[in-house]
Amino acid sequence: MAGHAAGERFLLIEEERLAEPFAGQGSGEIGGGLRLAAIGIGDAEPVEAMLTVSGEAVTPAAPVHVRAVSDGIGGWNLSWTRRSRNGWRWISGADVPLGEESERYELRVLSGESLLRRVETTSPAWAYDAAATAEDGGGMVTVEIRQIGSFALGRPGRIDLAL
Structure with a gap:
């Protein structure tokens, strides 16, 4: 926190709300599109965004x-x-x-x-x-x-x- 100023905007991510994005797919394939929706305390409607997930994090590095x-x-x-x-x-x-x-x-x-x-x-x-x-x-x-x-x-x- 020392590197941030008072009143600076931030995003709080609650660990218990995180989910593996492809856990419900059942196809065994990595990658694809993912629709994210986030809503804050003062928001009336969620903000939505599309995310393309390539699966790079689960791809082994080159020898x-x-x-x-x-x-x-x-x-x-x-x-x-x-x-x-x-x-x-x-x-x-x-x-x-x-x-x-x-x-x-x-x-x-x-x-x-x-x-x-x-x-x-x-x-x-x-x-x-x-x-x-x-x-x-x-x-x-x-x-x-x-x-x-x-x-x-x-x-x-x-x-x-x-x-």
């Missing part, structure tokens, strides 16, 4: 520090560092809390806009072996890595590889 190391026989060993939407501090050198029901990733190997391969893994590493790289035809590819969240698929971490 970082994506690395690819040649296995020496035509394949690649990929690794990355996950991030969490539930904790950003490095507590005693331990990993940040997962923030999802399980640790899972979706990897997509793309040649331009064409999807060559899609795999899932449960650890922050994947072996793109020589047989798979040969099957994918050589040339430049982009590998996108997304964490599979409890509510949404995360933003991608990317790395380009020359097969």
Whole structure:
């Protein structure tokens, strides 16, 4: 309160009146429109507003520090560092809390806009072996890595590889 002046306008939000906006939807989808209505003590009619909710708060952050190391026989060993939407501090050198029901990733190997391969893994590493790289035809590819969240698929971490 010290940073506010006497008589300055404010909005009081009562915690017991807050609700998860999609709890009643039952569709399992995140995002959409929400109509809000608020009424104050001196108001005769509620003030209404439409809000677009994107679901960004429940979307996992993109993996970082994506690395690819040649296995020496035509394949690649990929690794990355996950991030969490539930904790950003490095507590005693331990990993940040997962923030999802399980640790899972979706990897997509793309040649331009064409999807060559899609795999899932449960650890922050994947072996793109020589047989798979040969099957994918050589040339430049982009590998996108997304964490599979409890509510949404995360933003991608990317790395380009020359097969």
